[in-house]
Amino acid sequence: MSTITVGISDLNVAKGEDILVTYALGSCVGICLYDKLGKIAGLSHIMLPSSQGFSNSAQQPYKFADTAIVHLVKKMQMAGASPTRLQAKIAGGAQMFAARGNNSLANIGERNVKAVKAELARLRIPIIAEDTGKNYGRTLFFSASDGIMKIKSVNRGEFSW
């Protein structure tokens, strides 16, 4: 068993007993995709909802919800997953600061979650579990052998989805 770390604006695929991990999601969102039959897991850590208006977005497709998830699906397909079998679990999109008087700052997490849901709907991937919003950071573990998403945070214990 090995642990594969997925950084910010990154994605990766795992099989067998491997575990994907992404640390300290704040307002970013972690998207776990799983092919139950093939036991193939994918994890994407997006930072922003949309690549629109970013001139250098082509160099960083893994950064945006509207470009990263498609890439993850392709990568999983190359590893043998079937796109029609994929199911999603998502976590993150917290509001780390109250940011009173600045809604566009307060809502960055919420906007990310919305964009991820829209993109998953477009790709017809059902969301079967979700741990999003609230006001704390989350470390996410996603296990390829059973598709369990485990969330660890500073003071709120561990939860499996």
Place this chain on the structure above:
Amino acid sequence: MKNYDDLDAMQLDALREIGNIGSGNAATALSVMLQEPVDIAVPTIRILEYDDVIESLGGPEQLLVGLMLQLQGDVTGMIMFLLKQDFAHLVLQQLMGVEFPENGELDEMAGSAIQEVGNIMAGSFVNAIGEMTGLTIDISVPDLCVDMAGAILSAPAIYYANISDKIICIEDELGNGNVRAGTHVLMIPEVDSLNKIMSSLGLV
């Protein structure tokens, strides 16, 4: 200038000077607040990627106290303080005689004390910019978040993604006798505001 990468050597030196003066002001203000002499080591000022800031703070899961203040007036943007636990501990012990809780859960009194430190420190840095440039800058009430470094930093990283993947980072080490405590100050002026600062200094 379109983003932080366009800063030239002279402009970086000007930012270093702002960081030096701000850190000095902050040490003075903190010694008044804590009623103890506070000295400060020469700060390190660098333009860093968020990932490097996170690494220099001890990794993404490192528990930190984050204080965020929004800048308004002639300069808009954000100033953020990331206090390591030893620093928060020093402040709480001096002001209230209590320890920084291991789980980071601050009660209201301790939270207010830390916010006040944020106010004082932000004022010190903002005044440094004001003294050098003549620009007027207002700061918001500090917003407090005790959590993992990566999670705290996701807020400015996302909100200012259109400006830069990098951030102006001032690493300070404050001390009180034998106790040394580290803090990071992150300055994120909007690019227009950074241009304004540089032109006020004759560096455009």
